[in-house]
Amino acid sequence: MPAVTDLALAVDYFSTAFGPYMGVMIGYTAFIYCYIRKSFPLIALTISENHAAINAIVRQRNTIHGWADVLQYGQVKREIEQYDPMAKPLSDCKGKVEFRSVRFSYDKKTNTLEDLNFDVEPGATIAVVGLSGQGKSSLLKLLTRIYNPSSGNIYIDDIEIQSITLESLRQNICIVPQTVNMFDGSIMSNIKYARESGSDEEAMDACKAAGIHDDIMKNSKGYGTIVGKKGIKLSGGQEQRIGIARAFFKNAKILLMDEPTSALDLVTENIIRDSLKTAKVTKFIVTLTMARDATRILVLQDGKFVESGTHDELVKKQGMYNSLWSAHTASQSST
Numbered sequence: 001m002p003a004v005t006d007l008a009l010a011v012d013y014f015s016t017a018f019g020p021y022m023g024v025m026i027g028y029t030a031f032i033y034c035y036i037r038k039s040f041p042l043i044a045l046t047i048s049e050n051h052a053a054i055n056a057i058v059r060q061r062n063t064i065h066g067w068a069d070v071l072q073y074g075q076v077k078r079e080i081e082q083y084d085p086m087a088k089p090l091s092d093c094k095g096k097v098e099f100r101s102v103r104f105s106y107d108k109k110t111n112t113l114e115d116l117n118f119d120v121e122p123g124a125t126i127a128v129v130g131l132s133g134q135g136k137s138s139l140l141k142l143l144t145r146i147y148n149p150s151s152g153n154i155y156i157d158d159i160e161i162q163s164i165t166l167e168s169l170r171q172n173i174c175i176v177p178q179t180v181n182m183f184d185g186s187i188m189s190n191i192k193y194a195r196e197s198g199s200d201e202e203a204m205d206a207c208k209a210a211g212i213h214d215d216i217m218k219n220s221k222g223y224g225t226i227v228g229k230k231g232i233k234l235s236g237g238q239e240q241r242i243g244i245a246r247a248f249f250k251n252a253k254i255l256l257m258d259e260p261t262s263a264l265d266l267v268t269e270n271i272i273r274d275s276l277k278t279a280k281v282t283k284f285i286v287t288l289t290m291a292r293d294a295t296r297i298l299v300l301q302d303g304k305f306v307e308s309g310t311h312d313e314l315v316k317k318q319g320m321y322n323s324l325w326s327a328h329t330a331s332q333s334s335t
């Protein structure tokens, strides 16, 4: 029942921003608008992947600027929704991914990504690394069709992704974003909204794999503990692990992790690394800390791949990856 979830999320979020009466009105209006446009994922995606923008609106409470942000974001979504009317759902996704001559520009003037070519076999792990602002997150946004490439094509299982319905594409991809969105509700509902048909046991297994189960059980109400505005405040690291648990629980064939361990201690990071090694899904990981486990590391500089290989190969090469890795290990040993 994704439509019900979208409606509940819409009402909940708009109520937080605009008060209960306006929130219900705006939430319902937005829901009906999305229904008409056959785009249920719009609200859910806006909320889940653009948590920072929505939270900024919540913090500003009721300002007209907040609305402008929502509408502007909706504009981006509308552009993307102009996909092939003949688009079909992706059935039995294997998780093979291909980028062919992909170029992308946010402003149609400067290229953020240039001529990207690579293949990923099902179940492989790709680490995308580079300095800040080189285009790592942008690459992931193209795969989820938050944006379309300016030119070139992206394929999943040899099917061009613009020929796949947006809903189906996103059902087969799960994302651990840099900032994890928690909504008011129990920990269990925060995990299970990723896949409503999943069981409580599966949710708990996902939490064990993400190293958050023991923390949850320390609360007297366990998985029934309410988080968010009406309940306990989770630490950044706990939120991040809930985000990872959600992704494991969704059990999609392609997993995208955008700096998933930035707020985690070494022990928890190792639990997650072990879980990822056994997960039989295609993984894109944007973080240096986990790059050494990757089947292949792609080093991005100024929107282009400048190096590609395994950790050992790239360390031997003494190039950009080696510099990043040396700086990373030096910073780890000094903390």
Ligand SMILES: Nc1ncnc2c1ncn2[C@@H]1O[C@H](COP(=O)(O)OP(=O)(O)OP(=O)(O)O)[C@@H](O)[C@H]1O
Residues within 6 Å of the ligand: 106, 107, 112, 130, 131, 132, 133, 134, 135, 136, 137, 138, 139
């Ligand atoms: N929505 C946007 N509109 C315009 N430019 C953007 C947008 N998002 C990112 N950029 C620009 O695109 C470039 C690549 O950004 P991106 O976030 O992909 O880099 P990154 O390698 O993931 O960086 P970081 O490690 O800091 O997250 C940057 O110059 C950034 O300023």
